[in-house]
Amino acid sequence: MTVIENEYLRVSISTQGAELHSVFNKQTGVEQLWQANPDVWPWHAPNLFPVVGGLINDELHVDGQNYAMKRHGFARQSEFKMAAETTKTHALFSLHYNDETLKVYPYKFTFQIIYDLIENSLRVTYKVINLESKPVYFSVGGHPAFNVPFNAGESYEDYYLEFETTEALATHRLSAEGYFNGETDPVQMNGNKLRLTRQLFDNDALVFKQLNTRQVTIKSDKHDQSLSVEFPHFNYLGIWAKPGADFVCIEPWLGCADTEGKQVDISQKECIQKVEQGHVFESSFYVSV
Template sequence: MTVIENDFLKATINPIGAQLSSLINKATGTELMWQADEKFWPWHAPNLFPVIGSLINNQIIVNGKPYTIETRHGFVRVSDMLPIETTSSQAKFSLPYNQHTLEMYPFKFEYQVIYDLIDNALRVTYKVINLDAGSIYFSVGGHPAFNVPFHAGEKYEDYYLDFEVEEPLVEHLLNTEGFFNGETSPVKLDGKKLFLTRNLFDHDALIFKNLKSRQVTIRSTQHDEHITVDFPHFNYLGIWAKTGADFVCVEPWLGCADSAGEPKELKHKEAIQKLDHGHVFETAFFVSI
């Protein structure tokens, strides 16, 4: 485990998937991250690459050839990542392509996750370096799960998600296999507030496309403590929790699941990112208290 901290926050990162496994508010001692209770969901905050969501037949298609990626959301979250730079307040992890990744994803790349503590915020940066002879195609995103309620004795239903701006929320629906079915549904709000309930995610994640809001804050009606997720450059957002579990995920994505029907070439997949030969892709989201 790698630990970084400053006066406000202490973060612990697992090298398996470079997964943030703990984030502690040092002023209160509060653990902000879900602690991976296997009864519900055995993860904390997976990093997603080179795909997001479910794939038809668990495959991507590149130049007409299928490649199997068995793990939903890609292979990074189960990969050993190498810590390459660490200071007291920054940790950087790398996954270079190898024979195993080439069998699933036929591109040469280096994928990095960088954690920086900046005052009361944790910045999570994703960097992709194209080491291939041509363009590469991928999706990238985060899946952090935050403890809700924050403290023992509180109610889950006292919490809500406060969106940056007041806007109509329309979710894009998934079928039972996790693929978009082409249908949408309005999400009921109280102004900018989406109140959490135990049944909110009975039909899977709420997935939003092209939100005006690029900031979501987890708040309680009972006190002023809060967690804010800023995702200025992510066009898709997933909100999810396992029914009955004391957490909520706020998931910034550049990419999404397949749509039901025939699989498409990876380069034609919805929201896919293209990176030309010799270029570097970089984006970040922020978690602050």
């Protein structure tokens, strides 16, 4: 386990999936990250690559060929290498293409995940390096789960999500198989606040595709502790918790699930990203306490 820390945060990261295992708030003594109870949801903060969400029939289509690909891709179950340049406040993890990745994703790439502590914020950066002589298509996203409530003796219903802007929100419905079905539902807000309830995720995640907001903050009615996720360049956002669980996921995405009846080539997928030959893609989001 790799640990980076400063006066505000102590962060632990595993080489499997380059996944966060702990975001400990040293100012309040609170563990902010869900601790992956295997009886509830066995992840902390999986990194999603090279797809986000589910693919119809678990198949990825590339240039007329079909490849077996599970929901959210293979990165979260892959072993990353930690770079030697790791410092007290900086850690870089790399996943390089190999024979196994080429069987399911026919591109040569390096996928890097970089963690930096900047005062009271953790910056998470995704880099995709194209090693091909053609464009590489991919999706990428975060899936961090944050403990709610923050403190013992509090209630889940004491908490709400505060959006950066006040706007009419609609969630894009997912089928039982995890594909968009083309329908939307309005989300009941109180101004820019979304109350956390035990029923909020009964119909799966809330998925927003056209947000003006670029920051969502977890707050409580009972105190002024908070946690914010800022995602300046991520166009889609998922918010989810397993019903009844004491966490909420705030998920910045550059990519999304398939839509029912619309199985297309990777280059035509909704919200797909492209990095040209000889180029590097890079995008970051921030977790702040």
